[in-house]
Amino acid sequence: MSRKLENSELERLDVTGFKEAEKTPIIIILDNIRSLNNIGSVFRTADAFLVQKIYLCGITATPPHKDIRKTALGATESVDWEYRKDTLELVEGLKSEGVEIVSVEQAENAVMLNDYQVDSEKTVALVFGNEVKGVSQEVVSASSTILEIPQFGTKHSLNISVSAGVVVWDIWCKQNAQK
Numbered sequence: 001m002s003r004k005l006e007n008s009e010l011e012r013l014d015v016t017g018f019k020e021a022e023k024t025p026i027i028i029i030l031d032n033i034r035s036l037n038n039i040g041s042v043f044r045t046a047d048a049f050l051v052q053k054i055y056l057c058g059i060t061a062t063p064p065h066k067d068i069r070k071t072a073l074g075a076t077e078s079v080d081w082e083y084r085k086d087t088l089e090l091v092e093g094l095k096s097e098g099v100e101i102v103s104v105e106q107a108e109n110a111v112m113l114n115d116y117q118v119d120s121e122k123t124v125a126l127v128f129g130n131e132v133k134g135v136s137q138e139v140v141s142a143s144s145t146i147l148e149i150p151q152f153g154t155k156h157s158l159n160i161s162v163s164a165g166v167v168v169w170d171i172w173c174k175q176n177a178q179k
Helices: 015-020 036-048 066-072 087-096 137-142 160-177
Strands: 024-031 051-057 081-084 100-104 124-129 145-148
Touching: 024 036, 024 087, 024 160, 036 051, 036 066, 036 160, 051 087, 081 087, 087 100, 087 124, 087 137, 100 137, 100 160, 124 160
Parallel strands: 024 051, 024 124, 051 081, 100 124, 100 145
Antiparallel strands: none
């Protein structure tokens, strides 16, 4: 029989330790996300995998907000974030810095997540889009890669916070396998 661990036994970083830790070469871009709970959940995922930064774009709300805080559980204090009004302008700027822009979307010529090859020498910026409209077409068009999560049921999409968890975990694993 296994005993559940207490939080004190998990040996997690505190906020200062997180800020000082080497980050995973992953950036998350939230493109016009409506749900404050989704935003908070993405912060928690970013904290779990030492993501470099989250960009909150367009109508995406920013901390501090009680509904973001409720699901982020303090991750808004550890994860570096910045608000940008224009997602495309941000994407173009990151591309000019050598960041690989990867939109998570269902589109022509999308690469299935399980087939996506990671270059561990490059920082990858993952763009997640609006709950109804997805990633804007102009951002999809400006992306280096379109990444699709394989799905086999009747639904056409996953919740954005679930998508972020699946994709960040997969890329984190692939990056760390190359080390």
